[in-house]
């Protein structure tokens with residue numbers, strides 16, 4: 001199943017493996033560079049069905065760190081175009097995640113502490129900036145107090161998302177994901193931890209943004225959600241299911257089912273109620289698929305080909321992040337492990353031609369069975 005192609009709208013994926021968006025904290029004023037091209041290019045060469053560019057800010061103030069990639073200016077298109085074009089040339093679908101960090105903007109890069117920007121960061125040139133959020137509630141002690149967004153601010157952000165979708169199209173991307181997870185702006189609207197009002201009221205602005213993007217973007221549209229906040233009194237799976245039903249009505253194609261992040265990092269070792277074990281978020285993707293009748297993608301500690309195959313039998317797409325950092329050729333290796341590529345036919349010809357011949361030699365020598 002993992003190597004069954006999948007068609008979403010007019011876009012065909014060669015398999016069900018997606019490289020999840022991963023911030024590299026290495027952009028300059030939002031511009032991608034050679035690092036991003038090689039980083040993402042490797043995954044396309046490595047056989048993934050689709051490769052996502054990291055959380056890319058729709059507004060300058062919506063960056064998590066100074067090193068985030070951006071798409072708030074037409075000048076960002078050219079660099080992104082190089083990536084989309086190379087990824088596509090390697091047979092993978094080029095995809096990009098659009099994001100606004102909200103109250104989690106103005107942070108230090110992970111290797112400088114992953115917290116609020118400090119005077120030490122300022123000496124490196126990374127000065128703090130002011131942030132916006134649904135309410136003035138900050139992420140926690142020591143964090144910047146955001147300014148509560150008014151109607152006009154909401155219109156500005158909505159337009160920024162729409163404009164970003166236009167630029168993503170101009171750059172040649174074929175799939176788009178809206179980041180509504182991990183405590184960033186749209187998630188902070190959804191969650192009762194960071195916003196007031198009924199669930200219906202909290203969903204209103206994220207739905208408006210997603211609907212506006214849906215109208216501007218005709219190709220496959222994903223929305224990443226935190227299926228649960230994973231803190232007491234937070235957003236629950238039932239809320240996500242209700243939200244997913246509305247997203248389906250709007251015309252969203254896939255729900256990317258992550259979790260957490262409303263009060264801290266979604267990936268670093270923060271205290272969680274749900275134990276972080278292999279595949280811990282897969283049940284969310286399964287439930288949301290069944291209850292909302294929409295395609296879902298699972299992510300989170302999916303490590304082995306056999307595990308991924310099992311996941312692919314339950315949901316539509318399987319996303320890998322850190323495992324792809326560990327082994328950029330993970331999809332090609334998974335294909336071999338599952339018997340889906342005995343002849344290196346899925347490898348780039350520049351590598352496969354040599355590897356088939358080496359394999360025959362190794363068999364003759366008895367090194368391989």
Ligand SMILES: Cc1cc2nc3c(=O)[nH]c(=O)nc-3n(C[C@H](O)[C@H](O)[C@H](O)COP(=O)(O)O)c2cc1C
Nearest residue numbers: 020021022023054055299300301302320321322323
């Ligand atoms: C270096 C790094 C950067 C990340 N950046 C993003 C991001 O830009 N957007 C996002 O939605 N998730 C981001 N994540 C989360 C991953 O997409 C993924 O959901 C998470 O790492 C769990 O999958 P894994 O166990 O396969 O790593 C990031 C994770 C890592 C390790």
